[in-house]
Amino acid sequence: MRVMTWLGGDRFELSEVPDPTPGPDQVVARVDTVGICGTDVHITQGLFPGTPPTVLGHEGSGEIVAVGDGVPTSRIGERVAMETTSHCGVCENCRTWSLARCENSVWSSGFFAEFSVLPSQSASRIPDGMTLETAALTEPASCCLSGVSRLAIPENAVAVVIGGGLMGLFTLAFLKSHGVETAVMSEPVQSRRLFAKDLGADVLHDPAESDISELVNDLTGGRGAHIAAEAVGKPALVAKCAEIVRERGDVLMIGVCPQGSALPVDLFDFHYKEITLQGAFGRGNVFADTPEAISNLNLDGVISGRYSLDKVPQAIKDSGDGKGIKMVIKPNG
Numbered sequence: 001m002r003v004m005t006w007l008g009g010d011r012f013e014l015s016e017v018p019d020p021t022p023g024p025d026q027v028v029a030r031v032d033t034v035g036i037c038g039t040d041v042h043i044t045q046g047l048f049p050g051t052p053p054t055v056l057g058h059e060g061s062g063e064i065v066a067v068g069d070g071v072p073t074s075r076i077g078e079r080v081a082m083e084t085t086s087h088c089g090v091c092e093n094c095r096t097w098s099l100a101r102c103e104n105s106v107w108s109s110g111f112f113a114e115f116s117v118l119p120s121q122s123a124s125r126i127p128d129g130m131t132l133e134t135a136a137l138t139e140p141a142s143c144c145l146s147g148v149s150r151l152a153i154p155e156n157a158v159a160v161v162i163g164g165g166l167m168g169l170f171t172l173a174f175l176k177s178h179g180v181e182t183a184v185m186s187e188p189v190q191s192r193r194l195f196a197k198d199l200g201a202d203v204l205h206d207p208a209e210s211d212i213s214e215l216v217n218d219l220t221g222g223r224g225a226h227i228a229a230e231a232v233g234k235p236a237l238v239a240k241c242a243e244i245v246r247e248r249g250d251v252l253m254i255g256v257c258p259q260g261s262a263l264p265v266d267l268f269d270f271h272y273k274e275i276t277l278q279g280a281f282g283r284g285n286v287f288a289d290t291p292e293a294i295s296n297l298n299l300d301g302v303i304s305g306r307y308s309l310d311k312v313p314q315a316i317k318d319s320g321d322g323k324g325i326k327m328v329i330k331p332n333g
C-alpha cells in the first residue's frame with residue numbers, strides 16, 4: 001500500500017510498504033477519508049510536538065477489510081470512524097479522568113495511508129445512513145461533544161460561541177442539542193456564520209461590526225450569558241468570554257491557546273462573579289457516541305477540499321492558510 005510519511009518540517013515522503021495484517025484484537029480498515037486537523041498543521045510548523053518520521057492524520061473513516069484473533073468476523077465490511085489512540089478502561093486516568101488520557105494507551109499509526117491497522121476498539125461503527133466523509137468528522141466533533149457534555153446547562157440558557165471554524169460550529173450544534181435555548185455565533189466570516197445558522201444558531205454576530213458584549217447585554221437584559229465558549233485559541237477571546245458570562249457562568253475553552261499564554265483578566269471579577277473556567281481537550285469518553293450525535297446535523301458543505309494521498313503537503317498548506325472549513329485526504333480516491 002501507499003503511505004505518506006512526515007519527515008519533519010514541511011517535508012513528506014510517499015512510499016510503498018507491505019499491506020498491514022491484523023494482530024490479535026486488531027482490525028485493518030481501508031481508509032476512505034482523513035480530515036486535516038489544525039494539529040497536523042501545527043506539527044509541521046513546529047508549534048505542536050511531533051517526532052518524525054511518523055504518519056500523521058488522526059481523523060479517519062473507512063471500512064473494515066480484515067480482523068485479527070478475538071474480533072468477530074462479522075465486523076468485516078463494517079463502516080467505521082477511527083481514532084489513533086486506545087484506552088484500557090481500568091487505569092486511574094480512564095476511571096477518574098478521561099478515556100482519551102489512558103495511561104496505557106496504544107498509539108496507532110496515522111491515517112495518511114491506503115490501509116490502517118488499529119485496535120478493534122478504536123474503530124467505531126457509524127449509522128447506516130451516514131457517509132464516510134461525515135464519519136471522518138467524528139474525532140473533532142467528539143472533542144466538542146466531550147466539552148459540552150460536562151457543562152450543567154440551565155433552563156432558558158443563553159450561550160455564546162466565539163469562532164465559527166469547525167470546532168465552534170460543532171460546539172454550537174451540541175450546545176443546542178443539549179438544551180441551550182438561545183445560541184449566539186460570533187464569527188467574522190459570513191459563510192461560517194451561515195453554516196452556524198444551519199446548525200441551529202439563533203443569533204449571528206459579526207465582531208467586525210460591533211462588540212459582542214453589547215449584543216449579549218441587549219439579549220440578556222444586562223445579566224450576561226450563561227455559557228460562553230471560545231473556539232479560536234486566543235487568550236484575549238477567552239477573557240472576552242469571562243466578561244460576557246453572568247454570575248456563576250461557565251466559560252468553555254475549546255480552542256487551543258499557545259503554550260505559555262496567560263489569561264488577561266481581572267481576577268477580582270472572576271472571584272466576584274464566581275465564574276467557572278472549563279478546559280476541554282480530546283474526545284473524553286464520547287468517541288463511540290459521536291457518529292450518532294452528528295448524524296442529524298446539516299453538515300453539507302463543511303468539507304471544502306478533497307485531496308489525493310500524494311497531495312497531503314498541499315492540503316496541509318491550504319488548511320494552514322485558512323482556506324475553507326475542512327480539508328480532507330482521500331487515500332484511495
Ligand SMILES: [Zn+2]
Binds near residue numbers: 037
Ligand atoms: Zn484533530
Ligand SMILES: [Zn+2]
Binds near residue numbers: 090094101104
Ligand atoms: Zn486506561
